[in-house]
């Protein structure tokens with residue numbers, strides 16, 4: 001398979017106020033990242049770096065406003081169909097998957113970590129102790145999102161075109177961890193920074209990794 005490109009959404013209003021979850025839009029900083037990511041996709045993903053020719057690529061986002069907004073400057077170029085030559089055209093294919101949505105924090109959705117610690121101290125402690133298995137009241141655990149990601153991973157592995165996923169921290173920790181061969185219990189503490197594209201290129205037994213920072 002081709003390379004996978006993983007990116008978190010640009011900074012959202014909730015990120016700015018340190019709240020988790022919700023469905024807020026991007027801040028000005030987030031919008032700047034959306035522009036940078038659009039340019040990166042146009043130059044590095046939608047163009048074959050060896051031949052300089054445009055190529056078909058795929059784009060996935062979650063169903064939440066912040067990933068869709070982050071992807072909105074990504075061009076959807078038309079390129080010649082690889083098998084039939086110049087007459088038929090295909091488009092960069094944008095799919096929206098609810099199964100890529102961020103870990104749902106249930107009753108804690110929209111709170112800051114400070115508020116959670118004050119209101120639900122026991123839960124806060126239990127989550128620190130076992131972040132992978134801890135399930136928010138009426139919400140999800142990392143283990144829960146792993147099962148909704150399973151079918152997507154199978155699809156990713158079948159693709160022959162490069163794929164860019166604009167997603168969320170918890171979901172990308174699991175996808176990234178899967179492809180680089182981390183134990184699943186260790187995934188909740190992996191670092192997936194904002195303003196960064198992680199490029200993974202599958203090799204026989206593992207993945208080559210490159211991190212491209214798009215911050216100014």
Ligand code: G3H
Pocket residue numbers: 020021102103105168169170188
């Ligand atoms: O709640 C959503 C966060 O992106 C997940 O981060 O597992 O470190 O709390 P956390």
